[in-house]
Amino acid sequence: MRATPCPAPGFLPTFVAMTTTHTASSVHLTARPTGFPSPSGFAFVSHPVPEPAPGTALVENLLLSVDPYHRGMMDGGEGGFALHSPLEGRSVGRVTASRDPGLAEGDLVFHRSGWRTHALVTLGVDGTRKLRGHAGVPLEAYLSVLGGTGLTAYAALTRTAALREGEDLFVSAAAGGVGTATGHIARLLGARRIIGSAGSAAKVRHLTDVLGFDAAFDYHDGPVGEQLAQAAPDGIDVYVDNVGGDHLEGAIDVLREYGRIAWVGGISMYNGDRSPAAPRNLFEVVHKSLRLEGVLVRNHTNLQDELEDFLVPHLRSGRVSTETTVVQGFDRTVEAFLGVLRGENVGKMLVRLKD
Amino acid sequence: MRATPCPAPGFLPTFVAMTTTHTASSVHLTARPTGFPSPSGFAFVSHPVPEPAPGTALVENLLLSVDPYHRGMMDGGEGGFALHSPLEGRSVGRVTASRDPGLAEGDLVFHRSGWRTHALVTLGVDGTRKLRGHAGVPLEAYLSVLGGTGLTAYAALTRTAALREGEDLFVSAAAGGVGTATGHIARLLGARRIIGSAGSAAKVRHLTDVLGFDAAFDYHDGPVGEQLAQAAPDGIDVYVDNVGGDHLEGAIDVLREYGRIAWVGGISMYNGDRSPAAPRNLFEVVHKSLRLEGVLVRNHTNLQDELEDFLVPHLRSGRVSTETTVVQGFDRTVEAFLGVLRGENVGKMLVRLKD
Known part of the structure; x- marks a missing residue:
């Protein structure tokens, strides 16, 4: 095993993993971040490609998901990431060798052993499943609108918030993975007015001009509460909150x-001290x-099939698009992760390892 | 109409209403309170007993409810109390004259025109209803465990929290009207461990020794979060919150x-500035x-009959008691209200006008 430390803070990691057939690579966390993570807290570790033990299959990863919630897990604690072990995340890959009777060479699988080039998986364990492989649906969809972010949006709208036809919705971080999926799914569910917030003028334009949001604003342009009240003069029924803080307070005011x-x-x-100002209007x-x-x-996760049945026809018809920002190359995984924390993505941030 | 101002702050109102057959009296708010209300902000106003117009009935009030939420309504605003008009609250009274075809002289009614000796009501309007008059159930029950506080507890447990058999519960202000009803109803619903907080050692003893709470603590005895964690070492499933603030934060920790x-x-x-420290652990x-x-x-309010069907057998058998603190005399209505804000009650605070 060979660990390559990342460059000093301020420089993105440039190490290129040697992903030959005999060398695998994974990203380890080497130091717990305080505040915004530094690239120096990560290392790309290369090692031989593992051999599948009986009951497992070797997967070569094709696409990796990097997500804001990974930052929270880097603080450790219960359910958090361990130091000096491969990080984990959602991934899509192809089986290259199998001793799992449920998986065959060539199968495309979804699993949770991301942040690495190769993974050992077992069908049905830790969410590993074969992709249903809908014709005309790009692989990226399985890590975006049909993946964790799409499933989050679908559960939030249909179960948690129980959005009804004709209701008005606000979603924060609307240009992100969960946000874009929320916009698409809410429209299909019959939402009347859909309002989003985002972090740049370009994203705001994308929301209104491309994704069909009825209103959107850049949260840098003024107090969130005031901008939201202006965008939703008659109030809202449902708020899908990806942000917390002043967004939550503003939404409580107009609900x-x-x-x-x-x-x-x-x-x-x-990236804060976990004690942000809670909404003063919580009462x-x-x-x-x-x-x-x-x-x-x-x-x-029990809603996965329901989500696919609901969305795939609209993905095929083009009514729903797969919104992604794809970073090319495993060696840019940390860069992509820091990018999603900075909000550099439109739609779901992914890393593509192979075409 | 004759207004009798209340004494200076620090003195409870002592005016005795002249409730002859020809004189009625009501409590007006004469100044909006800032912080804890002063008796000088209230006035007892006497006036002739009103005559029922067609479609209304005259009710002589027997019992009045004074509640913490009345304090919030004294700040005015939407749905708040107007100045220089009779205050309003739940009441039980007897019809003494009727031009409402649905009400007859002698009927016992529940209505919302409290804080006065006499009220004009119309059946079915603003919640006015005839009492079902269950044999063996005291009149006080209709303003406590079968009234607004009981209905609140019942809705909170069976609908909002959907308490299931075997679950563990914490309720704050447990010795109050909603709190005592919550304890009774939760036990009947099969709660396992019931924990309460209260504001004095005597109330804590009442909870554990009389009402059968499994654990209780005085919130003056130390940080609420620490006391709750000690009382619920294995956590809780449901919290019925009558308090907010540090109680809410402590409950979030152990849920x-x-x-x-x-x-x-x-x-x-x-009584504060309406911007209390929201729970820092809200995330x-x-x-x-x-x-x-x-x-x-x-x-x-649609659950009223369900509540009575559920509770009346247990009220008759003595398994559930009507927990009230009854102040005698209409002239002590303001005193009773300030008392409930100070937590001087065990169970529901009521004012009895007549035996």
């Missing part, structure tokens, strides 16, 4: 009676009979 | 995955897939 908040994540909090939850509920996609 | 918070009120906030709502939902009893 109508019986409004629902599906709280997916807090990208604004992941409105009582006055307006609001519901605030957390959404963890791992509790909704 | 298990999928835990539910039925947020009923924030007695700790009513645990995401990590643990918690649900925080407001409960307004006015949205659950």
